[in-house]
Amino acid sequence: MNESTYFSGRVSADPHRNRLAILAARLASEGRAILNLSESNPTRCGLFPEGVLAALSNAASLEYHPDPRGLPGARQALALRLDCEPDDLFLAASTSEAYGWLFKLLCDPGDAVLVPKPGYPLFDYLAGLEGVRAIPYRLEYKHADGWFIDLDGLEQAAAATGARALVVINPNNPTGSFIRPAERARLVDFCSRNGMALISDEVFLPYALEADGSQESLGGQDGCLTFILDGLSKLMCLPQLKLGWIRVGGPPALRGQAMARLEVIADTYLSAGAPAMNALPLLLPGADAFVARTRRRLLLNLGVLKERFGGDDSPFRVLRCDGGWIALLECPRIETDEDLALGLLEAEGVAVHPGYFFDFEREGCLALSLLLEPPRFAEGVDRLGRFLDRIIE
Ligand SMILES: Cc1ncc(COP(=O)(O)O)c(C=O)c1O
Structure with a gap:
């Protein structure tokens, strides 16, 4: 009997693992440390407001x-x-x-x-x-x-x-x-x-x-x-x-x-x-003080990214980032953004989200999380820059 006899069409059992997830799993199985420059889980970026545990024991x-x-x-x-x-x-x-x-x-x-x-x-x-x-x-x-x-x-x-x-x-x-x-x-x-x-x-x-x-x-x-x-x-x-x-x-x-x-x-x-x-x-x-502290980090990281890739003579472009936790880096259209992200992960152990995850019309956009602890973010940007410089040479 066909499985659709049992199940609705709303959910598929296909885990739909994209090429990046497959590569990341292989690198992890080989013991490679990955610097996740797309980390959007704040609890992995050391961002905790004060008093959470006390507030929970009511x-x-x-x-x-x-x-x-x-x-x-x-x-x-x-x-x-x-x-x-x-x-x-x-x-x-x-x-x-x-x-x-x-x-x-x-x-x-x-x-x-x-x-x-x-x-x-x-x-x-x-x-x-x-x-x-x-x-x-x-x-x-x-x-x-x-x-x-x-x-x-x-x-x-x-x-x-x-x-x-x-x-x-x-x-x-x-x-x-x-x-x-x-x-x-x-x-x-x-x-x-x-x-x-x-x-x-x-x-x-x-x-x-x-x-x-x-x-x-x-x-x-x-x-x-x-x-x-x-x-x-x-x-x-x-x-x-x-x-x-x-x-x-x-x-x-x-x-x-x-x-x-x-x-x-x-x-x-x-x-x-x-x-x-x-x-x-x-x-x-405590929300406003916490947001202010987090914003300072986001702004600091955005500044580091713009310093590395901004500028009128740069082949890259940091798109205007009015708010949120993500910065977008536009690269010359030499490769698809998926291939860029795959190459970066393999060569430098740095993970970013390619624009196609978000349905960008244009190729070559990479999405980076500004949430990371600043030294880690700077390290990721450094490795990303090294990789991209090699690509466009
Ligand atoms: C725009 C937007 N809305 C909602 C959510 C999900 O929020 P919640 O954790 O409250 O489901 C996210 C998570 O990244 C988001 O980016």
């Missing part, structure tokens, strides 16, 4: 108070930070889970949502697991102004697919681009005209790097139904605590309808854990 967590929106104390602390009402908030186990809830709320199987390209590769899975199609809209790069949304393309994608939601990442991963003030108004109008919800993923919002100061949250506006996503995994570099949140906004009647339905979904899972929720009011007061 006796209140011995009791179970199921609340579909999440414990009131946690939502009150969050509402204070976000300048909203505790009842506008839903706590989930992660931002990724929150996407799943929102796709269930907004879409029927087969419906479409619009997602940015280049963008975060998890979308195809998050949407696919809900039976939803993730349809890309383009971001275009203009040096040195940065990335712009192709608004005409967005309109066409909406018309062609009848999409139920527009997903924006503010700032986007990996392009680091914030939604620009002029784009903000256009996107809200676009969603309102098309009867579409706006989902704004703002996990990297506090990590502004080269931004001009005009960046802001899409929360708190009434022009269209809006869901703002965030969580501890980026705000305080604590992905292991598993706590994310949704802030619901928009025209009051629509917002009320959305929250009543979202409550049913959240009540079905009750997935945010008490230890993380009880820790939140203790952790949040």
Whole structure:
């Protein structure tokens, strides 16, 4: 009997190991140490806020108070930070889970949502697991102004697919681009005209790097139904605590309808854990200082990268990085970015993400994580430079 008789088409058993993962596994089996210049797990980069263990040992967590929106104390602390009402908030186990809830709320199987390209590769899975199609809209790069949304393309994608939601990442991963003030108004109008919800993923919002100061949250506006996503995994570099949140906004009647339905979904899972929720009011007061410390590291590493590869006569280009944790290095198109990444790993033991992981239109882009401890980052950049110099010779 065919296996599809048993299983849905949403998940494949094919582990889909790309050539880089296969090479990395071989090098590891040969005992080669790898310097992972794409490390995005902050707990492997020595970034921990103060007081996490103390905040987690709260006796209140011995009791179970199921609340579909999440414990009131946690939502009150969050509402204070976000300048909203505790009842506008839903706590989930992660931002990724929150996407799943929102796709269930907004879409029927087969419906479409619009997602940015280049963008975060998890979308195809998050949407696919809900039976939803993730349809890309383009971001275009203009040096040195940065990335712009192709608004005409967005309109066409909406018309062609009848999409139920527009997903924006503010700032986007990996392009680091914030939604620009002029784009903000256009996107809200676009969603309102098309009867579409706006989902704004703002996990990297506090990590502004080269931004001009005009960046802001899409929360708190009434022009269209809006869901703002965030969580501890980026705000305080604590992905292991598993706590994310949704802030619901928009025209009051629509917002009320959305929250009543979202409550049913959240009540079905009750997935945010008490230890993380009880820790939140203790952790949040330290968030701004922690973000400031982390930003200093990101800026320092970005400076090292620009020093090595920037400059008008350089054959390389560090793309404008308004925010986030990733820097993009554009190389002359001598090889595909996959071949560059494979060659670098083999020759120098340095791992980077090739642009194709994020659906870049142009070849030759490499994505580097700015999170690494600065001496390690500098060592990785040094080896990367040595390798690239040999290639373009
Ligand atoms: C843009 C973006 N959103 C969400 C997430 C996932 O966050 P969480 O750990 O809360 O699921 C990531 C993780 O890298 C991300 O890059």
